[in-house]
Amino acid sequence: MLKVDRLSAWYGEARALREVSIQIDEGEIVTLVGRNGAGKTTLLRCLMGLHGGSYGNSYGKTSGTVSFLDADITRLGPHRRARRGLGYVPDDRGVYATLSVEENLLLPPAVGPDPWPMERVYETFPLLRERRRFPGTRLSGGEQQMLALARVLRTGARLLLCDEPTEGLSPLIVQQIGDILREVKSAGVTVLLIEQNVHFAATVADRHYLLAEGRIVESMDNEEVRAREHELLEYLGI
Amino acid sequence: MLQQAFNGLVGGAFYALLALGLAVIFGMLNVVNFAHGACYMLGAFGAFVLLDSFGVNFWVALGLVPVVLGLAGVVVERLFIRRLTPLDPLYNFLFTFGLALILQDLVKRQYGVQSQPYPRPSQLTGSINLGLFEYPAYQVFVLVTSLVLCGGVWLVLTRTRVGMIVRAATERPELTRALGIDVARWVTPVFGFGIALAGFAGVLAAPMRAVNPLMGADLIITVFAVVVIGGLGSVFGSVTAGFLIGLVSALGNYYAPALSQTLVFILMAVVLLWRPAGLFGRPEEVL
Ligand SMILES: Nc1ncnc2c1ncn2[C@@H]1O[C@H](COP(=O)(O)OP(=O)(O)O)[C@@H](O)[C@H]1O
Ligand SMILES: [Mg+2]
Numbered sequence: 001m002l003k004v005d006r007l008s009a010w011y012g013e014a015r016a017l018r019e020v021s022i023q024i025d026e027g028e029i030v031t032l033v034g035r036n037g038a039g040k041t042t043l044l045r046c047l048m049g050l051h052g053g054s055y056g057n058s059y060g061k062t063s064g065t066v067s068f069l070d071a072d073i074t075r076l077g078p079h080r081r082a083r084r085g086l087g088y089v090p091d092d093r094g095v096y097a098t099l100s101v102e103e104n105l106l107l108p109p110a111v112g113p114d115p116w117p118m119e120r121v122y123e124t125f126p127l128l129r130e131r132r133r134f135p136g137t138r139l140s141g142g143e144q145q146m147l148a149l150a151r152v153l154r155t156g157a158r159l160l161l162c163d164e165p166t167e168g169l170s171p172l173i174v175q176q177i178g179d180i181l182r183e184v185k186s187a188g189v190t191v192l193l194i195e196q197n198v199h200f201a202a203t204v205a206d207r208h209y210l211l212a213e214g215r216i217v218e219s220m221d222n223e224e225v226r227a228r229e230h231e232l233l234e235y236l237g238i
Numbered sequence: 239m240l241q242q243a244f245n246g247l248v249g250g251a252f253y254a255l256l257a258l259g260l261a262v263i264f265g266m267l268n269v270v271n272f273a274h275g276a277c278y279m280l281g282a283f284g285a286f287v288l289l290d291s292f293g294v295n296f297w298v299a300l301g302l303v304p305v306v307l308g309l310a311g312v313v314v315e316r317l318f319i320r321r322l323t324p325l326d327p328l329y330n331f332l333f334t335f336g337l338a339l340i341l342q343d344l345v346k347r348q349y350g351v352q353s354q355p356y357p358r359p360s361q362l363t364g365s366i367n368l369g370l371f372e373y374p375a376y377q378v379f380v381l382v383t384s385l386v387l388c389g390g391v392w393l394v395l396t397r398t399r400v401g402m403i404v405r406a407a408t409e410r411p412e413l414t415r416a417l418g419i420d421v422a423r424w425v426t427p428v429f430g431f432g433i434a435l436a437g438f439a440g441v442l443a444a445p446m447r448a449v450n451p452l453m454g455a456d457l458i459i460t461v462f463a464v465v466v467i468g469g470l471g472s473v474f475g476s477v478t479a480g481f482l483i484g485l486v487s488a489l490g491n492y493y494a495p496a497l498s499q500t501l502v503f504i505l506m507a508v509v510l511l512w513r514p515a516g517l518f519g520r521p522e523e524v525l
Contacts, residue, residue, distance in 0.1 A: 048416050082418030094413045098405045106399075107406050108417035155418065 001026040001190050002047070002159055007064035009039070009046050009214075016042040018214040019064070024159070029181060029191040031201040034211035035236055040194045041091055043211070044161050047192075048088050049078040068159070083111050087157025091164050091194075093148040095136040102132040105151050112156025124180070125150045142173035149180060159190045166197055178204045198225055198232045241371050242492045243485060248377045250484020251384035252278075252457065255439040257464045257476035258388060259432035265408035265471040266428040268327065269319060272335040275458030276342055277307055277433050281440020282449045283345055286354050296359040300441045304434040311433030315426050338455070345451040353448035380442050387438070388477045395473055404428060408471060460487070463506045468516055475518025 002024040009017040016039045024030050034040050045051045052060035065074045073081055082088065096104055105121060105128070122129035125146050131139060139147060145165050152160055166174045174197070181191055181204050195201040201208060202225045210218040210232075225232065256274060263271050284303035288294035294302070314337070322329040362376040395401035406414045407421045415421050440454075447453060464483050468475030483502055490501040497504075509517060 050412060050416055078412070078415040079418050079420045082416060088413075088416045090413060090416070094410065094417075096406055096409050098409050099402060103402050107402060107414070107419070109419070111418060151417070 001028075001069060002192070003067045004047070005065045005067075007043070007046060007066065008062065009042050009051055010061040011042075012059045016214050017046065017062075020211075020214070020216055022209055022216060024190060024192055026158075026190055027185065027188055028207065029185050029193060029205040031193045031195045031205040031208045032211055033195060033198055033201065033208060033232070033236065038211045039214040040211055041163055042214075044088070044163050044192070044194065047081075047161055048086060049073075049076055049081050082108065082155075082157075085111050085156075085158035087152030087155060087160045089145075089148045089152060089160065089162040089165055091167070093141075093144045095139070095144045095147055097135055097137040099136050100132065101128055101134050101136055101139065101147060104136045104147055105132075105154055108151060108155045110155050112158055115156035116154045118154070121150050121154050124153075124183075142169045142176075145169060145173070145177065146180075149177070153184060153189075157189070159192065160184070162191060162193045164194045164196065166195065166200060174200060196236055198229055198236070202226050202229070239492075241373070242488050244368075244373060244377075244381075246485035246488025247481055248381050248484070249488055250481035251381050252439050252443060252480075253461055253464045253483055254388055254477045254480030255384050255435050255442075256457065256461045257468060257480045258391060258473060259435035260461065260465050261468070261471055261473050261476040262391075262404065262428055263432040264465070265473070266404060266425055267315075267319065267323065269323070269330045269334065271432070272331065272458075273338040273341065274432075274436050274461070275454030275456075276338040277311070277436035277454070278440040278443070278457065279345065279451060279454030280307060280341060281437035282356075282444040282447070282453060283349070283354075283440075283451075284437065285441040285444040286356050286449050289356065290354075296441070296445065299444075300438070303441050304437040307437035308430040308434030312426050312430040315429040319429070320422075320425070342451050342455060349451065351450060351452065353450045356444040356449050358445040376445055380446070383442065384439075387435075392474065392477070400424075460502055463502050466516060467506050467509045469518040470516060472516065472518040475516055479517060 002022075004020060004022045006019040006021055007017055008015065008019055020043060022030075032040050032043065042051060046062055047066060052062045065072060067073060068081070068084060068086065071084070073084065076084075096107070099107065105118070127143055128147060128150060131143070136144070136147065149162070149165065165177055169177070178200060181193070185191065193201070193205060195205075198208075202222045205222070208220045208225055209216050210220065220228075256278060260271060260274050263269060281303050284306065285296065285299040288299045288302070289296070318333055319330055322333055358376045362379050364375050365372045366375045366378050368378075395404060403414070403419055403424055407419070407424060411421050443453070460483065464479045465476050467483065468477070468479030483505070486505060487498055487502055491498040494501070
C-alpha cells in the first residue's frame with residue numbers, strides 16, 4: 001500500500017533522514033519507534049508532502065521516492081496526498097481554536113470510498129457529540145487527540161499517519177486509543193503509528209521499525225519487541 | 239453630543255470596511271497590505287472618473303468599481319504577491335508599500351493634489367429625522383450599508399464552508415493543506431475580496447470626503463492602529479475596533495480638538511499594554 005524507497009531529508013545542511021526504505025501492506029498497523037530527534041516526525045511530514053518543495057518549509061529538501069496505492073506521489077502537494085487517502089494526525093494534534101469541534105470534524109473533505117457519516121463518528125466518540133459546539137481547543141488533551149483521530153477517520157482515509165497519539169495521555173485514554181486503532185484496523189484501515197510506548201505498541205501493531213539517527217536500523221515483530229521490551233525502553237530513555 | 243457620536247460611527251464605518259479587508263488579507267496571506275489606502279483612494283477616483291468622463295452615476299460606480307479593483311487585485315496577487323510570499327515577508331512589505339506610492343503618484347500626476355468634487359446621489363441629498371436630531375441621509379446610508387456589509391462578511395465567515403476554510407487556513411495553513419484543502423486556491427479570491435472592500439469604501443467616501451490622491455494615505459495610518467487594537471487578523475476585532483475608533487476620534491475632536499490626532503495612538507498604546515494581542519486577539523476564541 002505504501003512504499004518508501006531510499007528517502008532522505010535535510011534541514012538546510014543537516015540531514016534528518018538517511019535512505020529510509022519501508023513498506024506497509026494494506027490492513028497492517030506498523031509502528032515507528034525511535035529516540036527523540038531520530039527523525040520520526042520528519043519522516044511523517046515527508047510522507048505528507050510537508051517537507052521541502054514548493055509546499056513545505058523552504059529550507060527542507062528531500063530525495064528518494066514515495067508511492068501509495070501503486071502510484072508515485074513523490075511530487076504531489078499535501079492536499080493531493082490527503083485526497084488520495086492519507087490521513088494525517090500531527091504530533092501537536094492540530095486542533096483548530098477558531099473552529100468548533102464539529103467544524104474541526106467537517107473541515108477535511110471526504111476522500112475514501114466509504115467516508116464515515118457524522119452519526120458513526122459521534123457513536124464512536126460520544127464525547128465529541130456532547131462538545132460539538134465548543135471551540136476545538138477547549139477540549140482536554142485526550143479529547144483533542146480523539147478529535148484529531150476522528151477527523152481523519154471521518155474522511156474515509158485509507159492510511160492513517162499518527163504522530164505519537166498517546167504521548168502525555170492517561171493510561172485509560174491510551175487504552176481507548178488502542179481500542180479505536182484495533183477497531184479501524186478490522187475495518188480495513190492501515191496505520192503507521194509513531195509510538196514510544198513499546199509495550200502499548202506491541203498490543204496494537206503487527207510490525208515495528210526502529211529508527212535511529214535518521215536510519216531504519218531494525219525491523220521487528222511483536223514477539224521480538226516483547227522479548228526486548230526492557231532493552232528497548234532503556235534505549236529510548238523512558 | 240449624540241450627533242458627534244453619530245459622526246464618529248459614520249467615520250468608523252470607513253475604518254471598519256478597510257480594517258476588515260486588511261484583516262482577512264493578513265490572516266490568509268500573512269501579508270500586511272500597505273497599498274490598502276491607495277485602493278480606497280482608487281475607489282473614490284474610480285467613481286469620480288466614471289461620473290466626470292462617462293456620466294456613470296453613483297449607484298453603478300458602487301457596483302462596478304469594487305469589482306474592477308477586486309479583479310486588479312487578483313492579477314497583482316497572481317503576478318507578484320504569490321511569487322514573493324515564499325521569500326522573506328519583507329519583500330511583500332516593500333512591494334505593497336512601493337505599489338501604494340506608485341499608485342498615489344500616478345493619480346497625482348493626472349489630477350493634481352486638489353480635491354475633486356463629487357455630488358451626493360440625488361436620492362440621498364436630504365436629511366432624515368432621527369428623533370433627537372436631523373441627520374444627512376447620505377451619512378445614514380453609509381452607516382447602514384457598512385454595517386450590513388460587515389455583518390454579511392461575518393455570517394459568511396462563521397456560518398459557511400468557505401468561511402470555515404478561511405478560518406482554518408488563517409490559523410494553520412500547512413495543516414489545512416495536509417487535511418486535503420487546496421489553500422492556494424482560496425488565497426487569490428480572498429485577496430481580491432479585501433481589495434474590493436477597500437474600493438467599495440472609497441466609492442462610499444467620494445460624496446462626503448475630499449477626493450484627492452492622499453485621502454487613502456491619511457486614513458490608512460489610523461486603520462493600521464484599528465487593526466492592531468482589534469487584534470491582528472481578527473475579523474470581529476477589526477470591525478468592532480473600527481467603529482470604536484471612529485467614536486473615540488469624533489468625541490475627541492469635539493471635547494479635546496488638540497488631542498484628536500494622537501488620541502487613537504494613545505488608545506492603541508493603552509490597549510497593547512493591557513492586552514498585547516489586541517482586544518479580540520485571543521487565539522482560543524472562535525473568531
Ligand atoms: N524545523 C527544523 N529545523 C531544523 N532542524 C530540525 C527541524 N525539525 C527537526 N529538526 C531536526 O531533525 C531531526 C529529526 O527531528 P524529528 O523528526 O522531529 O525527530 P523525532 O520526531 O523522532 O523526535 C532532529 O535532529 C531535529 O533537531
Ligand atoms: Mg516527533
